[in-house]
Amino acid sequence: MTPAEIAAFETACAEVCDQVPVTQGPDALAQALQRILPRCDLREALVRGGWYRLGGVVTADGRRLADDLEHWVTETLARYDDDLAAMVESEADDSPFATRVLGKTHYWVARVGPEVTEFLQIELEELQEVISHRLFVPDVAPASLEDLIDPRPLPSPPIAVLGQPAYRLRRITLIREFLAAMREQRPEPQPIHRFVADWQRSSAERACDLANHWVFSLREHLDPYRQPIKHAIPVAALHGTAPRFAASDGARGLDLAEAIARFDRQIGYPMAWFFHLLTTKAVPQCVAATVVEDFADGFAYLPDRDLQIVRDWLHRPYVF
Structure with missing residues (x-):
């Protein structure tokens, strides 16, 4: 896909997120996404939940005071000359409530070319704002500002739900281009490049598509020179934990061969x-050395191509 085609798909995907209610279920989302990318086989690879972001500030009757909880608390604290105890004591009688945005990330993939990393990764967030906790509690002094805005643990379930859940587009990435940009950051291949290269020369590549079993956790940050630095970690597309x-x-x-x-x-x-072994840690790292030792003793249970990958890894290991 060309950059222009990806940009057009991104715009259409954002519109789908605005138009398709979460309450209609995943099939409605799948049909809407497929309509805007009919040439590709789109499928949901993984859903990761259990995360949240700080939300805003509301009154006891649900009236919104601010969209940015941290900014609102910082401004309020400034009125008390940064005296946290004084702020809590003064505001406790009519305390507002903090909200959180609970989230799930839906990873969708669509192959757009023959290369192993030539697929789109579409990350959609399913968001639900909830009232999480009362900000100022009488006779309870938080130890820090962080304890005030993001205390743990919080009551479960939330105090109240605000509105309906909604989909939001996080990003669309052509994985091949993202990994190519990472290569330009350092002269040596990074672990993710070695992971992909090992997949390509292994028996796994001949048996299935990488995009059927893995997604990539992507992030970027700015270095001290304000240059963007990209990171990618493979995440197994499993329902639950690894066996x-x-x-x-x-x-x-024989025992190890059967376990493998x-x-x-x-x-x-x-x-x-x-x-x-590299990612979920479901397999102990010592297994790699034992496999090579078994082969040295004449007990062969891996193809030569796979054995060479294990040997190379023992010579220069990497993990995530």
Whole structure:
């Protein structure tokens, strides 16, 4: 896809998020997304929840005082000459409430070319604002400003829900271009580049599509020279946690070979044990050394191409 096509899809995707209610369910979202990218097979790869952002400030009857909780509290504190205890004591009788925005990230993927990383990753956020806690509690002095605006743990469930959940587009990324930009940051390949290269030369590449089993957690920050620095971490597209690696400590030979084969079958492709050793830590790192030792002793249960990947990793390991 050209940059112009991706930009047009991004605009259309943002409109879909505004138009499709969360209450209609995932099928409605899937149909709407497919209509705006009919040439590609779009599918949801992963949903990650359990995160939140700080919200705003509301009164007891739900009237909104501010959209930015941290800014509102900082301005209020300034009126009390940065005396936290004085602010709490004075404001406690008519205390407003803080809100949080609870979120889930829906990762959608769409292959747009033959290369292993030539796919779009669409990140959609499902957001729900809730009233999380009373800001100023009589006779309860927070230890810090952070304890005031983001105390933990919070009551569960929330005090109240504000409005309906909604979808919002976070970003659309052509993974190939993102990883290429990362290569320009450093002369040496970063772990994510080695991960992709190992996938390409392994039996996994011949058995399935990378985009069927992995998404990428992407982030950027500015270095001290105000230059953007990109990061990418592979995230297994699993429903729940990785299966248990059923090998006892010190397992070798047939026992280890059977544990590896069982783990790969449960995940759905060969060499899954190796890639989960790097990422989910479901497989102990010591397994890699034992596999190579078994082969040195004449017990062969991996193709040569996969054995070479393990040897290379032992020579120069990387993890996420």
